[in-house]
Amino acid sequence: MITNMNIREILKQKLGCKDEDFDRPMPVPAPWSMPFWDAARKRKLVLKKCTCCGHIDHPPYLYCTSCSEEECEWIEASGKATLYAYAVNVYGVPFAFMEDLPYVLALVDLPEGPRMISNIVGCDPKDLKNGMELKVVFDDVSPEITLPKWKPVSK
Numbered sequence: 001m002i003t004n005m006n007i008r009e010i011l012k013q014k015l016g017c018k019d020e021d022f023d024r025p026m027p028v029p030a031p032w033s034m035p036f037w038d039a040a041r042k043r044k045l046v047l048k049k050c051t052c053c054g055h056i057d058h059p060p061y062l063y064c065t066s067c068s069e070e071e072c073e074w075i076e077a078s079g080k081a082t083l084y085a086y087a088v089n090v091y092g093v094p095f096a097f098m099e100d101l102p103y104v105l106a107l108v109d110l111p112e113g114p115r116m117i118s119n120i121v122g123c124d125p126k127d128l129k130n131g132m133e134l135k136v137v138f139d140d141v142s143p144e145i146t147l148p149k150w151k152p153v154s155k
């Protein structure tokens with residue numbers, strides 16, 4: 001039986017994969033998104049808010065996608081969201097993500113406005129329902145990068 005514990009060794013033997021084939025692509029922070037990544041490392045979810053029109057963009061862009069102004073402020077998000085849609089990945093992913101199978105890719109709606117692409121963690125995918133309440137959690141995927149992810153609010 002193939003398990004996540006030995007899938008790397010099997011892929012190395014059967015397909016000739018090398019350890020670097022399992023390196024994950026990492027986000028590359030830009031000057032205009034650095035506050036988001038700095039905050040995530042400190043376990044805070046922040047969002048970029050335009051000081052001209054009030055629009056909140058995520059992911060953070062160089063300028064406001066509503067009015068094109070560059071002036072912005074960073075606001076701390078509530079850390080709450082609702083599940084808009086999700087997919088459970090069970091196969092057919094890049095080698096770097098095979099050890100995580102199955103995992104949940106999701107679109108989550110933040111009460112502040114943005115719809116974020118992320119992962120749902122800490123629950124059985126069978127228990128997921130669109131519209132369910134979520135709370136943010138943080139995953140240190142490297143010394144530099146912490147990813148906000150989401151888990152269901154336990155009732």
Ligand SMILES: [Zn+2]
Nearest residue numbers: 050053064067
């Ligand atoms: Zn704006």
